[in-house]
Amino acid sequence: MSCNELLSLHNGLQIPVLGLGTWQASDVEIETALEIALEMGYRHIDTALRYGNEGAIGKVLKRWLDAGKIKREELFISTKLPLNLNRPHEVETTFQKSLANLQLDYIDLYLIHTPFTVFTNEDGSVKFDKEGLVEVDSTTDHVATWAEMEKLVEKGWTKSIGVSNFSKEQIQRLLKNCKIRPANLQIEHHVYLQQRDLIDFCKAEDITVTACSPLGSKGNYVKLNAKNGIQRRVPDLLEIPEVKEIAVAHNKTSAQVLLRWIIETGVSTIPKSTNPEHLRENMNIFDFDLTAEEMDKLLSLDRNFRICDLAMFRGIERHPEFTFKNQYTK
Template sequence: MYLLLFQSTPEELETALETALEEGYRHIDTAYVYQNEDAIGRVLSRWLSAGKVTRDELFIVTKLPPVGNRPEGVSKYLGRSLKSLGLDYVDLYLVHVPYGFKEKDEELTPTAEDGSVLLDNDTDHAAIWKAMEEEVTKGRTKAIGLSNFNEKQIERVLKGAVLPPANLQVELHIYFQQRPLVEFCKNHDITVCAYSPLGSRGTAGLLRSQTLLMVVVSSSKELPDLMDNPVVKEIAERLSRTPAQVLLRHTVQRGIAVIPKSTNKDRIRQNFKVLDFTLSDEDVSKLDALDQGPVGRIVDFSFFKGGHLTIGCFGGLDPVIPNPKEIWETSPSKV
């Protein structure tokens, strides 16, 4: 469905972001590991200086990299992200993954001589969260949250938190609807944002046989094409919508923000048009029934020692639907 932006040139990325902003996207999701914050910063600078958009109309999200998953790393890497983005603050800063890497030079994924990833076995979520809270106090981020954390890991953070996580970003789509985790977040007033809402088939295909920015997909796993699902296609045809619009609408209708990735101008425009129609209860039920639970997961990090981790670190520009400020300011318990 889409191209990953870490495969794109800075020029292609800037063009995609220009198109997204012109169409009305105002939530830009990035991360330190995506290595595209400089390009995003250049576009934002042009739009802000030209008066095309004001800073308070934007919702900018970035993330703490695994090599920064220690208290002292929070300030360091947020500072780097802010410098690249050309901003004084971000609207939401997420801990990208629950595990940490040891720092080695400037490597994003440091490895030992045998090629194994240098995991930091002393990662302390509670201590990291305290450092995250300090960044809110400093005014360098408006809110803080988590990405790819499971219930037990979130509970560990909540136990000592002064500021609870505002948002959780996880892989979520019709084959992996994450209902128990979404319900858990709802009960704790944590909003949810879905990455890979269209299934990330292109991403997974690229990563079948390689490790790239910590993402691995088993070579034995059959990669689904959500947009080719007969149920999705039938609903899309009947409603005169694209399959992607149906998939995105299903998630949005659950009160979950979505971040589809694309550098294709037409698809960027199409993906934005999911707020002017509603799926019927019957269609929602049909799509609900496609949930495969954990089996539907596309990105799997069980190869890491120490237990199964639900991780997905994709590089890219992630314009969100709908307006994120409406999502963040709406308690999940009311959605």
Template sequence: MKIDRYIKFWNGKQMPIIGLGTWQASDEEISVAVDAALEAGYRHIDTAYVYENEAAIGKALKKWFDSGRIKREELFIVTKLPMTGFQPEKVEKYLNKSLAALQLSYVDLYLIHFPCGLVDKEGNLFPVDEAGNLLIDPTTDHVALWKAMEAQVDAGKAHSIGLSNFNARQIERVVKAARIPPANLQVELHVYFQQRELVDFCKALDITVCAYAPIGSPGLSQFMDKIGGDKSSLPSLSPLSDPVVKEIAQKHKKTTAQILLQHIMLRGIAVIPKSANPERIKQNIEVFDFTLDEEDVKRLDSLDKGNKARLFSGDMLKGISKHPEYPYKDAY
């Protein structure tokens, strides 16, 4: 079994199969992480408007461009439309803000971050009422929103467009109405939550998949503290310390993270592990010099726990599950 270094979109564009995840990375961490990633050979960087670190990424990239060590066309940059930008007329405004912060004229992939729209209160990414519940916008219209996303491709501001955290029913609705089909779906996916039905569904529609939290999001508990979320709602899971994963890592003389990443990549799914540690960033891309054998894959496949292993759910954002487009009520 050989791992392809790229996954190919329906439109011929290619996305490096491994990228740097930047969720929860501060400006100081971004500067170090982007340098370490580009030095180590990463050419795919994933961010989002709500991560509030696009400007720091832009600054780090500009330094590399100015030095002549890398060209814009060698990189694959992904960002996402925030939930407060879900009125069609606001898509361009939010993409322009992202492009200005990133100091770029286009992104390689622009995703709708989550299927549920929020009330747009300038400067407030997650507006809440007095009880701390999110101010949801129940009028979210995915078809109208998608047409505004397509307009960004027409304008040359996004080379490809896609979805994140959408379920099969929502994806199908977009695909049926699309003039420019989604190129990619980004979802939580790891050894305990392998999302096989959703991946097969996307494959049949020629939509590629990118896995966030591919090593189980060890920083999630820290994030829950930050937003005052209910940590008790999180499943107590640590793929990095799973005995089977550890045993396979010892056998190949690799880290448990490298085993978890390759297991996903062998399925033709992109991965975006987040790290701010230069040594781990370097290790995470060193996954092309060994191959899991059939027995390893079988053992890792058997660790799938299905939906009960979902780490990112409505419990994280108070009141979001009341939104008519909340995606996790469906089986996949």
């Protein structure tokens, strides 16, 4: 097995179960890391207009494609329609920005990044009112935005479309009102936030699921929250005793066990790393199997603990489509 083991999307396209996440990777970091990752064999890259690094990723992809080191069809590139530009009239122009940044003729998977909409300042930063609350735009209309997403497929600009951070109810509404079904849902998914109902629902509807923050994001949200004056303790998933114990039994690391558990449940995942050792480690998860007992032990760890709670966006929960409020955090 290799890191390009594939899951099939309903449209016949295939997504490598292991991809490279790129959130919080600067241009310089991602340029170097992506070169290394492609050399190692990574073929699935996840980015977003909001990450600000599509241009750097595009530069590397162009170098590889122009040099004939890779064929376009060997790559699986996903990017996302941001939370400040997801009104129907903004879909096409926003998509075109990503396509130009990535220097590609088409995207493999284009996702609506969040089910809610916010206003931003001219520099793109999220707008807060005088009380320090995020200025939400409650006019979000998923069905109308989705109709514009479908046009991107019809024009051949993206092979597949999907959603991220959507709830089961929001996806059900899309399914009732679409011409093209969502091919993928990207959600926070790890041993402490398993979202089994949502994943089972997607599987039954032939919607693939991609786990983001599979390693618990290693303090990234803690830092973001702290910048905004919010102190919140987040557990380190790599230090969970049960995970460490399983890792020792297989002569693997905790990160490898966490990733292996996700792919063994038929979900793809996109750990982020710009560290060559971590890139290699995260890829080396195709030479061992977890036992049924170990799988059960990991399943039993669920705490419904959302790490990416967007606490730094105070007031975001006032948006009618905000999806994280049914999760408890502690």
